[in-house]
Amino acid sequence: xxxxxxxxxxxxxxxxxxxxxxxxxGAMFVFALLVIFIFNFAFELRAENQRAxxxxxxxxxITFSGMLGLSRSFIREKDRGxxxxxxxxxxxxxxxxxxxxxxxxxxxxxxxxxxxxVFVVLFDIPAAALPQLAMIAILGTLGLSGVGTxxxxxxxxxxxxxxxxxxxxxxxIVPVILSAVKLSAAVLDRLPFAEVQSWFSLLVxxxxxxxxxxxxxxxxxxEE
Amino acid sequence: xxxxxxxxxxxxxxxxxxxxxxxxxxxxxxxxxxNLATPTERFAQRIFYFHVPNWWVGFLAYLVAAVAGALYxxxxxxxxxxxxxxSIEIGLxxxxxxxxxxxxWAKPTWNTWWTWEPRLTTAAIGWLMYVGYLxxxxxxxxxxxxxxxxxxxxxxxxxxxxxxxxxxxxxxxIHPVVIGAEGGQGxxxxxxxxxxxxxxxxxxxxxxxxxxxxxxxxxxTEFLSHRVExxxxxxxxx
Amino acid sequence: xIEIRGLVKAFGSHVVLKGLTLHIGAGEFMTLVGPNGAGxxxxxxxxxxxxxxxxxxxxxxxxxxxxDPMTARRMIGLVSHRTLLDDDLSGEQNLLFYxxxxxxxHPKTRVEALLRQMGLWGRHHDPVRTYSRGMQQRLAIARALxxxxxxxxxxxxxxxxxxxxxxxxxxxxxxADLGQRTVLMTTHNLEYAAAWGERxxxxxxxxxxxxxxRAEITLATLRAQYDxxxxxx
Numbered sequence: 009x010x011x012x013x014x015x016x017x018x019x020x021x022x023x024x025x026x027x028x029x030x031x032x033x034g035a036m037f038v039f040a041l042l043v044i045f046i047f048n049f050a051f052e053l054r055a056e057n058q059r060a061x062x063x064x065x066x067x068x069x070i071t072f073s074g075m076l077g078l079s080r081s082f083i084r085e086k087d088r089g090x091x092x093x094x095x096x097x098x099x100x101x102x103x104x105x106x107x108x109x110x111x112x113x114x115x116x117x118x119x120x121x122x123x124x125x126v127f128v129v130l131f132d133i134p135a136a137a138l139p140q141l142a143m144i145a146i147l148g149t150l151g152l153s154g155v156g157t158x159x160x161x162x163x164x165x166x167x168x169x170x171x172x173x174x175x176x177x178x179x180x181i182v183p184v185i186l187s188a189v190k191l192s193a194a195v196l197d198r199l200p201f202a203e204v205q206s207w208f209s210l211l212v213x214x215x216x217x218x219x220x221x222x223x224x225x226x227x228x229x230x231e232e
Numbered sequence: 233x234x235x236x237x238x239x240x241x242x243x244x245x246x247x248x249x250x251x252x253x254x255x256x257x258x259x260x261x262x263x264x265x266x267n268l269a270t271p272t273e274r275f276a277q278r279i280f281y282f283h284v285p286n287w288w289v290g291f292l293a294y295l296v297a298a299v300a301g302a303l304y305x306x307x308x309x310x311x312x313x314x315x316x317x318x319s320i321e322i323g324l325x326x327x328x329x330x331x332x333x334x335x336x337w338a339k340p341t342w343n344t345w346w347t348w349e350p351r352l353t354t355a356a357i358g359w360l361m362y363v364g365y366l367x368x369x370x371x372x373x374x375x376x377x378x379x380x381x382x383x384x385x386x387x388x389x390x391x392x393x394x395x396x397x398x399x400x401x402x403x404x405x406i407h408p409v410v411i412g413a414e415g416g417q418g419x420x421x422x423x424x425x426x427x428x429x430x431x432x433x434x435x436x437x438x439x440x441x442x443x444x445x446x447x448x449x450x451x452x453t454e455f456l457s458h459r460v461e462x463x464x465x466x467x468x469x470x
Numbered sequence: 471x472i473e474i475r476g477l478v479k480a481f482g483s484h485v486v487l488k489g490l491t492l493h494i495g496a497g498e499f500m501t502l503v504g505p506n507g508a509g510x511x512x513x514x515x516x517x518x519x520x521x522x523x524x525x526x527x528x529x530x531x532x533x534x535x536x537x538d539p540m541t542a543r544r545m546i547g548l549v550s551h552r553t554l555l556d557d558d559l560s561g562e563q564n565l566l567f568y569x570x571x572x573x574x575x576h577p578k579t580r581v582e583a584l585l586r587q588m589g590l591w592g593r594h595h596d597p598v599r600t601y602s603r604g605m606q607q608r609l610a611i612a613r614a615l616x617x618x619x620x621x622x623x624x625x626x627x628x629x630x631x632x633x634x635x636x637x638x639x640x641x642x643x644x645x646a647d648l649g650q651r652t653v654l655m656t657t658h659n660l661e662y663a664a665a666w667g668e669r670x671x672x673x674x675x676x677x678x679x680x681x682x683x684r685a686e687i688t689l690a691t692l693r694a695q696y697d698x699x700x701x702x703x
Contacts, residue, residue, distance in 0.1 A: 010573070017570040025558040028597065089552030093613070095520055096554070097571035098543040155388070162381050166371035176368060176385065179361040180392050183399040210399060221391070225384045228305055232377070232521040375482030458483070465483040 011103050018094070018107025019114065025084075026115065032080050033118060040073035040123045044130060062131045063192035067185055069123060070145065071152060074116040075177065078156040079163065079170040081112050086164045095230060105157065105226040109219075112160075113153040120145040133196060140195045147211050148188035154219035155180055161229045180218075187211040240448065247438070247445045254281070254431075254438040262431040276340045279333055281432060285439035286330045287355075292443060293323025294362070298390035301383035310458065313379035316386055317369065318450035322443060324362045331355055350401040357396055361389045471496040471621065471652040472517065477526035479512050486512045488676035489526065496531075496620075499644075499653045501667030503660060503692075505700045509676045510656040514625040517654070518548045530621060544572070547614030547622045551629040553606045554613065557598040561590055561609050564598060565616060572617035584612040588642065604635030611642060624655035628662055640666055664692045674699050 026032055047065045051057070085091035094104055124141055127133070156177055163173040187207040194204040201208070258281035264274045297319040304312035334352065335345045346352065365385055372378040472494040479487040486509045494500050504510050515521040517528060519539045528535040535542050548554070555564045562581060569577035585591045588608040590601075598606060607627060614622060624643070628636045640662060643653070657663050663670050664687045672680040672695060679699045682692060 014571055017567055021556065021559065021563075021567045024563060025556050028558045085556075088557055089550065089554045090556045092520060092548075092550070092552075093554035093568065094571075096518060096543060096546070096548055097568065098540050098573075099571050100540075158384075162368070162384070165377060165381070166368065167373070168367070168371040172364075172368060172371055176364045179357045179364065179396075180388065182357055183392070183395045186399045206402065210395075214395060218388070218392075221388060225388070228380050228384055231380075232515070462483045465485070 011100065014099055014103050015107045015110065018104065019111045022108070022111040023114065032077055033115060036073040036077050036115070036119045037122055039076055040069040040119055041126065043069040043072055044123075044127065048130075058131055059196055062127075062133065062196060063189045065131075066123075066127050066141075066192060067148070067189050069127075070116070070120060070148065070188075071178075071181070071185060073119055073123075074149065074152050074156070075174050077115045077119070078112055078153065078160045078177075079173045081108060081157065082160045082164040083170060091164075091230075101227045101230065102223055104230075105223055108161075109153050109157040109222070112157050113149050116149045116153060117146055120149060137195050141192060144188055144191045144195070144211075147215060148184055150219065151184035151188075151211060151215045152181055154215065154222045158222035158226055158229060161226065165229075183210060183214050187214070240452075243441075243445050243448065247441045250434075250438040250441055254435040257431045257434055258282070262428055263425065265425070265428065272340045276337050279337045281435045282439075283330065283333045283337060284432070285436045286326050286333065288436060289439050289443045290323050290326040290330055292440070293319045293326065293447075294358070294386075294390050294393070296447075297323065297386045301386040304379055304383045308376075310375075310379065311455075313375075313382065314451055314454040314458070315447075316379075316382060318447055318454055320362055320365055320386060321450060322446050324359070324366070326443075327355065327359050327362065331359065348400075350397055353400045354393065354397040358389075358393055361392070365389065471498070471531055472654065473527075473529040474517075475527045475529075477513070477516065477528065478524045479509070479516060479521065480524045486676055487516075487523075487526075490673075490677055492671065492678055494652055494654060496652055497650045499666060499668045500655070501663040501670050502654060502656045502673055503658070503663045503670060503696060504656075504673035508673045508700075510673055511625055513673070514548070514550070514623050514654070514656060517621075518546055518623055519543055544617060545619050545621050547617070547619040548625070549607070549610050549614045549623070549627045550625040551627065553598065553610045555598050555606070555609065557606075560595050560597055561585060561601070561612075562594040564609070565612060568613055568616055574617055580616065584615060587645075588612045602635075603630050604632070604638065607631060607635070607639060608642065611639075620651060622651050622653045624653065626656055626658065628657055628659055636662065660692050660696060661689055664689045672696055672699055 044065055047061070047068070051061060082091065085094065120142065124138060124145065128135060128138060128141075156173075159173055159176045159180075163169055163176065166172055187210045190207045191204055191211065194201075194207075258278055262278070262281065265277055297316045300312045300315040300319065303309075304316065331352075334355070338347070339345050365382065368385055369378055369382050372381060472492070474490060474492040477487050477490040478485065490509070490513065502510055502513070512521065516523050517530075517535070519535055519542055522536065530542050530545055533541050533545070556567075559567070562585065565581040565584065566577055569581060574580050582591065582594075585594050588611060590605060590609060590612070593601065593605065598609065601609065611627075627639060627643075631639060636659075643655075643666065655663075655666065667687070668684045670682045670687055670692060671678050672682075680695050682695065
């Protein structure tokens with residue numbers, strides 16, 4: 009219970025700081041939009057191939073803008089010294105990890121929620137698909153932010169900083185991207201759930217297993 | 233180890249001889265598989281004796297690195313970090329060779345250099361992950377932190393490989409499965425006769441020994457460089 | 471109160487602290503001076519549980535730092551040359567957040583009292599970014615005192631402060647010290663070290679080379695000793 013309060017406090021602090029400036033959410037949102045536009049130009053998405061490419065475009069937009077948020081997550085704390093402030097507090101390292109991870113996930117989910125309706129309009133997708141797409145987006149985002157938070161804490165302690173995060177993170181989250189794209193495609197094609205159930209399980213299992221591993225390893229990453 | 237220098241030379245000679253034997257056996261002694269039609273295919277098939285042991289070494293090297301990573305996190309002994317980085321450097325080398333030799337075989341057999349098939353894709357993603365590992369190391373100055381991050385990353389990366397493979401596998405596969413499958417499946421698959429099997433296991437043994445030798449040599453350089461660094465520090469900051 | 475025995479800290483093969491031994495009594499105000507790279511910040515970071523010692527032992531009121539860091543963290547307040555605060559949030563928000571992490575009872579009243587004591591109550595709604603350096607440092611002290619820790623660690627708190635702000639800081643510190651707190655402060659400024667400290671230790675090359683007690687401290691004696699030990703080779 010006490011732990012939950014402290015996790016909540018960390019999330020609330022990050023959210024309050026972000027809502028004051030809105031610089032990160034703003035950048036993430038514009039970036040996600042740009043990805044969708046650039047794909048439209050690059051592939052000349054016409055009516056016939058639009059549906060086929062749509063899930064891919066959506067997930068490139070989500071992962072790229074998510075990466076932007078994740079890389080800022082610890083850089084902000086580190087530059088201000090507030091990361092040390094957190095580490096000084098008599099709080100379990102796991103609590104700090106969960107607070108940061110859920111905060112990161114929350115930011116990406118906020119972006120998901122704004123970008124999904126835009127995506128539905130631009131790609132002429134029936135609005136009925138929205139709830140299912142949102143659920144896939146949340147599951148994918150959780151997978152992204154588990155390992156993402158761990159690697160963000162790692163990258164901030166290296167010389168290369170934000171440059172290193174995508175290089176480390178993208179190969180590892182291939183299963184998340186693959187299953188999220190497959191599930192989204194199934195929703196757009198109105199396939200029965202049974203056909204893509206294995207992808208769904210893969211995504212959930214990845215979220216749990218790699219989330220738990222990141223939770224366990226976080227201690228090794230932030231100690232000195 | 234009483235006489236590491238002698239042992240080392242001995243191991244080097246044995247490994248060298250076994251590699252030469254493997255080469256002779258694979259190119260001269262092993263028969264052509266019965267079910268491959270064209271001469272080009274039969275010729276290209278001989279890469280199997282190197283390609284598969286090569287991947288085995290790559291896998292073994294990454295496994296050793298992950299285990300060394302776990303041992304480092306538990307014991308905090310510098311030598312496990314040395315084992316980890318040495319093993320991954322070797323693994324990455326074999327990974328690279330495997331990607332190239334695979335392409336060379338794929339061109340005559342599948343009529344393409346590259347295809348997004350599970351094993352190939354996993355190999356390519358794995359290659360990217362472990363290149364990332366080396367980049368991560370080179371971006372950290374504090375040796376203890378470098379060892380810790382490297383250990384964490386090598387464990388996560390190794391555990392991720394089967395998951396990636398599983399994910400990519402749910403696309404259709406055309407890679408031949410020759411071991412543990414009757415008559416060979418996939419395009420370019422072939423049956424394993426007893427001689428072929430024997431030659432193959434000799435090659436596998438030779439490559440494994442090659443890995444051990446390389447790891448040992450790489451570790452020696454690593455430990456020597458640590459010693460040089462310690463001596464330098466002692467002279468500078470007496 | 472603080473018992474440091476044979477403390478060693480190495481970064482790879484580079485040894486920063488070389489078997490440092492130091493005892494600081496309860497309620498004592500100790501200042502620590504030394505040239506750049508002597509290991510002052512490393513020592514403070516180890517005492518603050520931010521960094522692990524390679525060898526040696528630190529006892530904080532009988533509690534072993536490495537064995538039980540959680541208990542130790544409750545006993546420590548740290549002021550470093552950075553604020554350790556989130557500068558997009560207001561002073562009050564920052565302190566309330568940390569009050570939650572430290573399980574402070576009645577956080578609202580405690581935070582308000584501290585902000586008044588530090589003379590920051592008038593600006594408590596403004597983001598920390600807009601504070602002057604002196605105000606940020608006072609807020610950092612408020613943060614460190616939030617959970618009323620028996621031990622206060624100060625790592626070059628006077629960095630970047632003008633003379634007036636530094637004097638205010640010194641005054642506040644001695645006020646805070648009234649509650650029988652044990653204080654260890656590092657600084658580059660020999661003048662402050664001599665004026666504020668009950669005892670001054672000189673740290674050179676990872677070892678304590680000299681300790682001067684209150685009775686003997688004058689700026690001149692300190693300067694002479696410092697030059698003797700810390701002269702560039």
